[in-house]
Amino acid sequence: xxxxxxxxxxxxxxxxxxxxxxxxxxxxxxxxxxxxxxxxxxxxxxxxxxxxxxxxxxxxxxxxxxxxxxxxxxxxxxxxxxxxxxxxxxxxxxxxxxxxxxxxxxxxxxxxxxxxxxxxxxxxxxxxxxxxxxxxxxxxxxxxxxxxxxxxxxxxxxxxxxxxxxxxxxxxxxxxxxxxxxxxxxxxxxxxxxxxxxxxxxxxxxxxxxxxxxxxxxxxxxxxxxx
Numbered sequence: 001x002x003x004x005x006x007x008x009x010x011x012x013x014x015x016x017x018x019x020x021x022x023x024x025x026x027x028x029x030x031x032x033x034x035x036x037x038x039x040x041x042x043x044x045x046x047x048x049x050x051x052x053x054x055x056x057x058x059x060x061x062x063x064x065x066x067x068x069x070x071x072x073x074x075x076x077x078x079x080x081x082x083x084x085x086x087x088x089x090x091x092x093x094x095x096x097x098x099x100x101x102x103x104x105x106x107x108x109x110x111x112x113x114x115x116x117x118x119x120x121x122x123x124x125x126x127x128x129x130x131x132x133x134x135x136x137x138x139x140x141x142x143x144x145x146x147x148x149x150x151x152x153x154x155x156x157x158x159x160x161x162x163x164x165x166x167x168x169x170x171x172x173x174x175x176x177x178x179x180x181x182x183x184x185x186x187x188x189x190x191x192x193x194x195x196x197x198x199x200x201x202x203x204x205x206x207x208x209x210x211x212x213x214x215x216x217x218x219x220x221x222x223x224x225x226x227x
């Protein structure tokens with residue numbers, strides 16, 4: 001898809017219209033790989049700027065191969081459900097700087113577990129046309145049976161909106177708070193959970209987004225210290 005064709009308007013009403021349009025491009029299908037490179041994406045905000053980081057790890061070793069980042073003015077006000085319009089342009093700039101395209105992308109944010117079914121992993125997954133997964137630390141929409149969720153690593157229960165499966169609530173470590181995993185593009189709920197768990201080591205967050213989160217924070221602190 002052409003990323004320049006109005007994918008990031010700066011008006012909230014127009015942004016919601018883009019979400020309604022782009023949701024039709026989302027493909028939900030099993031993703032089995034192969035995966036040699038997996039990317040993690042996160043962003044941090046510093047005043048009127050956003051720092052977006054993309055890390056690329058070798059899979060299954062989960063060793064860092066490449067990192068890019070971009071710093072841009074924040075183009076969009078804070079509006080719940082429209083996060084991708086604040087982070088997206090900087091994230092795409094960071095992706096354009098990569099030497100090698102990843103086979104799979106994990107975003108710190110939502111996939112289709114979103115009121116209009118187009119969180120950042122779905123939005124940018126469509127624009128990049130790459131298998132993408134949303135791995136969120138908190139719930140944006142949907143319901144789940146908290147009592148049915150086991151305490152052990154790998155436990156999962158569906159995240160639902162009525163009869164629609166949006167993703168899953170997943171325990172990435174035993175006795176830690178769960179993650180909210182949903183497909184973004186070119187994967188489905190089951191494969192999104194399987195690949196997320198395959199990227200988990202000893203931390204709550206999968207290694208790609210954990211490292212992206214850490215590096216985004218480091219870039220933010222560096223820029224703050226230099227004014």
